[in-house]
Amino acid sequence: MxxxxxxxxxxxxxxxxxxxxxxxxxxxxxxxxxxxxxxxxxxxxxxxxxxxxxxxxxxxxxxxxxxxxxxxxxxxxxxxxxxxxxxxxxLARLNTVRSIDAANNTMTVDAGCILADVQAAAEAVDRLFPLSLGAEGSCQIGGNLSTNAGGVQVLRYGNARDLVLGLEVVLPDGRVWEGLKALRKDNTGYDLKHLFIGAEGTLGVITGAVLKLFPLPQSRETAMAALGNADNALALFQRAGHDSGDALTAFEYINRQSLDIAVTHIPGLKDPFEAAHDCYALIELSGPDGIKDALEQTLAGAMEDGIVDDAVIAASGAQGAELWRIRETIPEAQVNGGGSIKHDVSVPVSKVPEFLVRGQQIVEAEINGVRVVAFGHLGDGNIHFNLSQPEDTEGETFLAKWERVNRLVHDLVNDLGGSFSAEHGIGVLKKDDLKRYTSAVELELMQTLKQTLDPKGIMNPGKVL
The missing domain is CATH 3.30.43.10 (Uridine Diphospho-n-acetylenolpyruvylglucosamine Reductase, domain 2)
Structure with a gap:
């Protein structure tokens, strides 16, 4: 209307x-x-x-x-x-940090607060809000929660929904659910906040949230390891987790094509290694002073056992930021590298190497000369399995394969017990996939929730369902 x-x-x-x-x-x-x-x-x-x-x-x-x-x-x-x-x-004008309770490790914010501003407000009281994304300088908390955003620290702190204690939500008819409780224990009926987190604005409007805060780490150490294959990346992840426990904050996988495309198209970016390797792991530990020793011991042991071919440990925060810049600029570099077919998928962590090998075989059989740009959060099983157009193929010809290749990759992910939408949501792009890979019971439950909360269908119509 x-x-x-x-x-x-x-x-x-x-x-x-x-x-x-x-x-x-x-x-x-x-x-x-x-x-x-x-x-x-x-x-x-x-x-x-x-x-x-x-x-x-x-x-x-x-x-x-x-x-x-x-x-x-x-x-x-x-x-x-x-x-x-x-x-x-x-929601941009709803941008106030309403309160911070450092003793309770919580902060209450408007939904329109920029993620980077929330991080800064937490740091000002010696606390950490750990949600961290490439778009953190412009994305807003309401959007982060509506899509259940992930990011690079899910391994240690969880997805966006794991960082929320309470919500304030305006329902489709204008009623307000005032659920801004700052409690870690509250078993008073259904946990309603999880209906709205990840619902992509189809059930109501999130206007405020109580967020969890954490102690600000005294030390943050970053390293990049060069590896011969994805199996070794998984082995290094398991070793780092065993050696460092909760100090392991991030463990990112980067294949060779990803590093090449970033170094080629991002000014000033350099390959940290003299020789080329099959893939790389970007590792971050955070915690008390002294964790660098644990990182050095893990990498030394992994090199002795033939898991790691080479490694660099950042000697300063600036060097650590340069290593992270490789990972963070891959999507930008892909834009400059021609047409892209992208997949935001997750599989059990133990299945990541199998997915990467079989996935590459599938897409190479379908598109001759395709460049597989695979990178992402190996520590939680979320891989951005992106394809860049072959250098001798027109973009339009390549992108005509989008639907076919998506289906092949998502079928593989489904066979491995994974998800075709790891952290970006459903929106318009993946509505057909939701119908294809989701059980009839799940779909019926979702439709029942939608009909109950939004019987007129006015909330973000045409999205998700």
Whole structure:
């Protein structure tokens, strides 16, 4: 349904002159996915600055049957925040850190807070909020929770849902669930917050959250190991976990093609090793002073046993950041390397080497000369199994294989007991996959939840289900 002049006036009255826009240029930024893969439309962008304003807007839209698409930093990768009519509900003005309780290791924040700002606020009181993503300078907490974001420290701290104690949510009809409890033990009925975390804005609007904080590590040590194959990467991961326990914060896998494409297309980036190797592991330990000794012992032992071919340990924070820059710039480098077919998948950690070998065999049989850019969070089984176009193939010809290759890779992932959507969500991109790989019982439960909470279907319509 189109937003009529009367409805538009009612919404404008709620948010005031600073809280709305019908300017075409401003709307464009809210209806276009950041990579340009999806483009939608909406009648008005609404930017409330309080939970009460969100509630009033939702009540108006519910009564009129107007679609509402909640938006954070618009950094999603599956088209989940692109509207197709109705209003785009930007949470950007809900950006206050409401409170920090250092003794309780919690902070309460608005959903529109930028992730990097939340991290900085925690650090200011000698605490750590460990959610860490490549888009942390622009993504918002509400979006992180709505997609159950992962990132590079899931191995130690868990996904976004594991970092939340309470939520404040505006329901589709405008009622507010005030669930901002800062409790680690609370067995009073159903744990409702998990209905909204990972729901991609299809069940309600997250407006606030109580987040878990952790002690700020005294030391952070980074190393990169060069390896002969993915089996050795898994063996090194197991050894590092045994030797370092909870100090093992991140364990990232990078294949040779990933490093090559990053060094080729990112100015100033250098290969840390003189010789080329099949793959690499980026390792981070964090904790008390002295953990560098544990890292050195792990790598020395792994080299003696033939697991590691070579290794570098960062001598400073700056050197550690350079090693991380290799991992973090791979997606950017892929853009410069031509067309890409991407997969955000997870398998049991023990199955990662098998997935990488079989996956490469499958796609190479389908596309001659394809470049497999495989990297990601080996420590939690999440691999970004991306394909770059062959150097002698036109992008359009290569991308025509997208659907076919996706199906082959996702079938393999399913056979290995994995997930076709590890951390990016479903959105528009993976709706057909959800139907294909999800049981009828699961789908029916999801549809029942959607119908119960949003019977008019106004919340982010056309996404997930």
């Amino acid at each position: 189109t937003v009529t002049e009367n409805l538009s006036r009612a919404i404008k009255d709620v948010v005031g002159p600073k809280g709305w826009s019908t300017d075409a240029d401003r709307i464009e930024a809210h209806v276009t996915e950041r990579r340009g893969l999806w483009h939608g439309q909406c009648d008005i962008v609404v930017s409330p600055d309080s939970t009460d304003e969100v509630a009033q807007i939702m009540s108006i839209c519910h009564d009129a049957g107007i679609a509402v698409v909640p938006q954070g930093g618009n950094t999603g990768l599956v088209g989940g925040g692109v509207p197709e009519g109705g209003i785009a509900l930007s």
